Amino acid sequence: MTETVNGTKVQRTSAGGDERPLLEIKDLQVGFTTQDGLVKAVDGINLTLYRGQSLAIVGESGSGKSTTAHAIINLLPGTGHISGGQILLDGQDLTKASKHDMEAIRGRKIGFVPQDPMSNLNPVWSIGFQVEEAIKANGIATGRKEVKKRAIEVLNQAGLADADRRLRQFPHQFSGGMRQRVLIGMGLAADPQLLIADEPTSALDVTVQRVILDHLESLTRELGTTLLFITHDLGLAAERAEQLVVMYKGKVVESGPSAEILQNPQHPYTQRLVAAAPSLASRRIQSSGSIAAAESSMQSDAGHAAGEAIDLIATAEARAEAMEAAATAPPAIIVENLTKVFKIRGSGEFTAVDEVSFEIPKGTTMALVGESGSGKSTVAKMLLKLEDATSGKIVVGGKDLASTSGRELFELRSRMQPVFQDPYGxxxxxxxxxxxxxxxxxxxxxxxxxxxxxxxxxxxxxxxxxxxxxxxxxxxxxxxxxxxxxxxxxxxxxPEIVVLDEAVSALDVLVQAQILRLLADLQSELGLTYLFITHDLAVVRVIADHVCVMQRGKIVEKATTDEVFDNPREQYTRDLLAAIPGAGIELGA
Amino acid sequence: MAGYIVRRVLQAIPVLLGTTFLIYFMVFAMPGDPIVALFGDKTPPPQVIEQLRARYHFDQPFIVQYFIFLGNIFRGDLGVAFSGQPVSEILGATFPVTLRLAALAVFFEMVAGISVGLISGLRKGGIFDASALVMSLILISLPIFVVAFVAQFIFGIQLAWFRTTVGSGAPIQDLILPAIVLATISFAQISRLTRASVIDTEGQDFVRTAASKGLPRTRIVPVHILRNSLIPVVTYLAVDFGTLMVGATVTEGIFNVPGVGRTLYQAIIRGEGPTVVAFVTIMVLIYLVVNLLVDLLYAVLDPRIRYAK
Known part of the structure; x- marks a missing residue:
């Protein structure tokens, strides 16, 4: 533990020792005034975070984890207000701080990285303007040149190369990952002692997620920033934080060192979370190798969760059996050399899907995996004939899709149905x-x-x-x-075929597990064929028989699920696999 | 950007042709013979009528009249009014007055509407918000001529702050009261629109992020809330310009403003085809230019429009 000049650069220590905690939340209560009276979103939580430590709050949406984060910086939405308890930052009670005091604390002492990079930057101001105003507001630098220099420094630090050139650009010219880097840069612009990261990567692709989290981790370590991390993904939390706090319906149900909670969850809710997290489940199937081992881990799971666990392993196993039976059936969908070229005004052509070929045997699941922009959704759209193919062939149930129209297409559509990502839209x-x-x-x-x-x-x-x-x-x-x-x-x-376009990506882990289970049950019951499109390889392990990995419009790897997981051939596939959160965690089961 | 402007200008051509044709047709279809009406109770000799008819091309079929008119316009000749004065001369005398009146009205409605809307939006449900709503409803329900007469009576006669009618040359201080009256038509809409837009923007994630950076409220409101909220208001302004011209016709009549509205009104009453068509054509032209300007302003306010090509 070495202290440097300004007192904020303290090396990470595993425990606080005799040091005073940086953040201490005591019996915090947050309520929202509604027509039915006060609704408590956070109900008496306690939490202690020492300097240089990292702590993750885990829970599903509605558990009060984001509300806790917003309460700390006193930016609760709408009618939300703190109705009891204390939030002590370095001994100062933030619940009693004046408006003016809070303005001084935000940014300067507590940095905040919000959840959705798409909506958290003001679309009408340039990136440079928004970073610079954070620097000016906190008095980090004065004078145009100094401020600009610091802005470039902050963005470079957050991993945004050529920041000096990009300062004048606007948010909509940035990708999601780049915007998140900007937000991280803004959060750290004034060298805060505490950084609150509220689901900082949930909206991003897995590989981007990994790069950004790695960067955030090394950056906070370097600067000695204390990190409060909020996520719904237990695997991610355990991998990224030393301490875990599990929240459920506004209460803390379990807290302690990450590894301990993961290996030996005490509370039934935590046990369910551990069992349901696809990132962890897929790890477990992978490490078990044989069915026998899977069975034993399944039993130990059932033991933990007192029969409540949604058992993804058993689901995966049943899938394997069904697949053997299906091996002899004729393919439900044949796709040959499918290509889609979009014409872009001014800059020529863009090949979104490039000579893609695959077959899906009847009654099985094919997963199409790739990052956003890899062309996987375009394949789905062409399959549903919502988009016309530039060239190539799609045969569904023996019929060539290109030659069907009118009545025939209408009938074909009844046999092929989509489920989309966003259940709200x-x-x-x-x-x-x-x-x-x-x-x-x-x-x-x-x-x-x-x-x-x-x-x-x-x-x-x-x-x-x-x-x-x-x-x-x-x-x-x-x-x-x-x-x-x-x-x-x-x-x-x-229908015989269901196209599932990121059908579980927007859901909470527990719900995701339930839906995956439902899909598997329906498949064996009704003999459905699934085309399952996702960016999340963890889910693939549970549901798919075959996997096609897409990168920049091409299929780079095509194999059975087991082969892909046990023996990935392409570097890109290995990157995707490595990006599954919780990969390096030892599990108790 | 240049390509966009050229495209918009080209789009304006069919709009202009269509509107002039419609207006010309409607003036043509108006009942009564304008030449006979010109002489009132007197009966002029038939050859005088014939002569006048030929002079204004009333002896030709409608479609020929229309094309003669169009051809003249292209040569910059807007025709001659019944008074013998060239229409372009009348336009030159009246348009600056109306433009000044309209500019003042836009200024008043923007300043008042946006300020009231901003405060109502920031203090949603408060006393200010509630009184602003009542005020807006009253103003919306009152026809403009009522507002005009009441304003004229109270501020012009009782308090004598302003002159009741506009003097020659239409000096700015005389135009203030008519401009305020004109501004009341759209004030309510602008303040309600701003209010809704401010409430919407305030709930956006980036406003919270701005606060989390440590920005004081005094910076967040103008920089992150107001600017974003103005985008729909500016769009409304373009549509509103039409309302403003209708309002100007009534207001100019009441306050005796020597502007386009009053002249146009008199020309319509007299059935003076050439004058009406020329005036309306210019109005349509101005309307199109204002809309183009507003669209360009929109691009200034919202960079997403600027770069989405």
Missing amino acids: SLNPLRNIGNTISEPLSTHGYGTKATRRNRVFELLDQVSLPRTLISRYPNELSGGQRQRIAIARALALK
């Missing part, structure tokens, strides 16, 4: 659930009003939702429930 908020699910039925002239209603009930049963939902509206449902509705709608016409 893909359901019409003005139509109730019953209408939403029965829409494809009435479009395709299925039965009478009464039989359609019965089919809707049947579908609600299939996706394990109560029948009473039929008259409810999307805004009354949770993200997971909405995605179930989207799946029910896709299944309404008894």
Whole structure:
């Protein structure tokens, strides 16, 4: 433990020793005033963070983790307010700090890196302007030249090369990863003692996520910044923080050193989180190697979770059996040399999909994996004929898609249904659930009003939702429930093929696990063929039989799931695998 | 950017042709013979009528009249009013007055509307917000001529702060009261729009991020909230320009402003085809130019538009 000049550069110590904690939260309560009275989002949490340490708050959305972060910097949204407890920063109670004091603390003492890089930069000001105003507001530098120099320094430090050239550009000219670097740079612009990172990489591709988190880690270590990290991904949290705090419904259910919690979770909720995290589950399947080992780990899981765990390993195992049976069936989808070229005004052509070929055997799942921009969604759009192919062939159920049109295409569409990523955007908020699910039925002239209603009930049963939902509206449902509705709608016409475009990416881990389980069950029950598009290899391990890895429009690796995970041939695939959070964590099971 | 402006200017051509044709047709279809009406109760000799008809091309079929008019416009000749004065001369005398009035009105409605909207938005649900809403509703419900007469009576006659009618040369101090009256039409809309826009912007993530950087409120409001909120307001301004011209016609009549509105009104009453068409054509032209300017201003406010080519 060596202290340097200004007292902020303290080397990391594993425990605080006799030192005073930098941040101490005592019995914090945060409430939101609603028409039904006060709703408590954070209900009496305690937390201690020592200088130079890193701590992660883990929980699903609605658990109060982001609210805690916002309470610390006193920027609670809407009617939110601190209704009790203390937040001590270096001994000063922030809940009693004046508005003026808080302005001095924000940025200078507590840096904040927000969640969504797309919405957290003001679109009408240049990057340079926004970084420079942070520097000026905190009095880090004065004079135009000095401020600009510091801005470049900060951005370079955050890993943004050629920052001096990019200062004059605007946020929309930056990629998500670059914007996040800018936000990290802004958060660290005034050398704060504490950096709060609220899901800083959730909106980014896995490989970008890894690079950014690595950078954030080395940067905070170098500067001696204390890190408070907020995430929904347990694997990520354990990998990136020394201490874990697990939150559930506004309360801390478990806290302690990361490795300890992961290997020996005490609270049932933590146990479920550990069991459900795809990043961890896929690790476990991988490390077990044989079915026997998987079974034993499955049992130990079941033991932990007291029967509550959603068992992704068993799901994966059942999949393996189904696949053997399917090996002899004719392919449901054949894609040959599929190419899509977009014309870009002014700068010629852009090949989004380049000579892609694959087959999907009936009743199996093919995962199309790649980062955003790799062309995977364009393949899905062409398969659904929402986009025309530039060249190449798509054969669905023996029919060439290019030559079908009108009536035939209409019929083909009933056999091929999509589920999209965003369950909030893909359901019409003005139509109730019953209408939403029965829409494809009435479009395709299925039965009478009464039989359609019965089919809707049947579908609600299939996706394990109560029948009473039929008259409810999307805004009354949770993200997971909405995605179930989207799946029910896709299944309404008894399709043979379902195209799942990032269908679980927007969901919380526990919900994600439930949906994956549901998809697997429906597949074995109904003999569905899935094209599963995702950027998350961890999910692939659980659900897919075959994997195609796409990079810049081309398929760079094509193999069975086991081969890809056990024996990746391409460097790119290895990068993707390494980017699964929690890769280096020893598990207890 | 240059390509964009050229494209917009080219788009204006069919719009101008269409509007002039429509207006010309409507003036043509107006009941009554304008030449006969010109002489009031007197009955002029038939050859005088014939002569006048030929002079204004009223003896030709409609479509020929229209093309003669168009051809003249291209040669910069807007025709001659019944008074014998060239229309371009009347335009030259009246347009500067109306432009001054309109500019003043826009200034008043922007300053008042945006300030009231900003404060209401920042203190949503407060007393200021509630009174602003009531005020706006009252102003929206009142026809402009009522506002004009009431203003004229109170500020012009009772308090005698302003002159009740505009003197010759239309000096700025005489135009203030008519401009305020004209501004009331759109003040309510602008303040409500600004309010909604401010509330929307304040809830944006980047505003919280700005605060998390340690910026004081006095900087966040103008830099991060107001500028972003102005984008829809500026767009509204373009549409609003039409309302302003309608309002100007009424207001100029009441305050006796020697501007376009009053002259146009008189020309319509007299059925003076050439004058009406020429005036309206110029108005359409100005409307198109204002819309183009607003779109360019929009690009200044929002860099995403600027670079999205």
